[in-house]
Amino acid sequence: MNTAVSHEPARLHPAADTVFRLIGVALQIAATLALAHTLTIGDTGLFFQGFVVTIAGATFMRAKFDLYISRHIVGRLERETGLSTADVLQVLGRRFMTRCCIICAVLLVIAADLDVTSQYLKPYLQTFVPFVIALPLAGYATMISSAMRAANRWLQSLACTAYAMNSAVLLAVLLAPQPTLQLFSWTFLVGSALGAALAYGFARQQFGKPGQTADHCARQKAWKAINRSIHDDAAIGLANTALTWGPLCLLVVLAPSSEMALYAISTRTAQLLIYVMPAIAHLVAPRHDRELELLGGRHGRAALRLSLGGLAIPSIIVAVALVASARWSLAQYGEAYEAGFAVYLVLILAEGFGATIRPLFRYRAANWDATIARQTLYAASATAIVICLAGVAIQPALAAAVAFLAGQIVAAAMGLRALQRPEATSMSSTR
Structure with a gap:
């Protein structure tokens, strides 16, 4: 069997990386403000309910594919299989897109039938x-985004999801001074x-063109x-998918749309940490990058310790800044969103913790053990x-946020516990 050759483009210069991240911050803030100021809190929640159902649905459909693709990239399985990452993405992407298109077609037929038989549902269908039509497109974008994260290309991962969506939202605001919920829905498409x-x-840039590298x-x-x-x-x-999307799906089904709005606006603001933290890491811990390069990209415990240490301090710095400005930040979205203060604080902790433990x-x-x-x-x-179900009837958005944080803590604790085993047999999963 021939060995596939990896396609590894050069990384962005740190200065260029920082500029693109700042652009991402500006787009994220501007789009969030546009949604919060243009729509009522109920309509904002409806928009994000559609967003969650589409993205979560696509993610659940390809969950087993994402897991293998991440293992293939991080564990460099192309050497073992003789198949390049581009080949694997092409084949699994086609399987996933076929499923998406079939489900999309079925849902559109159902929607057309309801449009005729149940006129009172017409506003909801519009x-x-x-969101239904966008299922294959959003699914493909998030599939490649997941592969980019596995390849440690976080900026590209954000560009094909958050950058694109935020730009479309701002375009809608520019084209229509008072855009409606329906217009924002088409903006999602x-x-x-x-x-x-x-x-x-x-x-194509990261993994190259698919090519048959084996007979x-x-x-x-x-x-x-x-x-x-x-x-x-x-x-x-x-x-793995339920860990991230399970609480949000419960929030869609069991809570009013206003609670989804509180969660969505809070999490979009807390996600600024994802944009800013790597740039801070270059400033406060440049030594860690150099030492990781000396390890040659290996995924051993020495590299893990360096990565965890290099991310902890920058994450804390950004998280503290977000917490200190929390009340002011939420006030910019309007009085209705100030009720999400506790939700926002929990999500800052969740994003900071998640960014720190990512190397684990x-x-x-890279050191896989299915058990x-x-x-x-x-x-x-x-x-x-369980935590989300227990609290969704009392404080829905807060329950979902706490559930998200608790799930990450449990995953990290059990992953760290497995480090007590000999390195040759110590493994777990990718997120």
């Missing part, structure tokens, strides 16, 4: 049909199309092993869902 186009370009028999043998691995680890992929999950993906992954993600996702 709002949510664009435009943003999804833009994100899919960017994702395709980034995938037919070798490819068949490799895909047989890959399909078996995908099937065996499917439940792990679903648990990369280490687990440890299963135990870790089953426990973490169950914790998140």
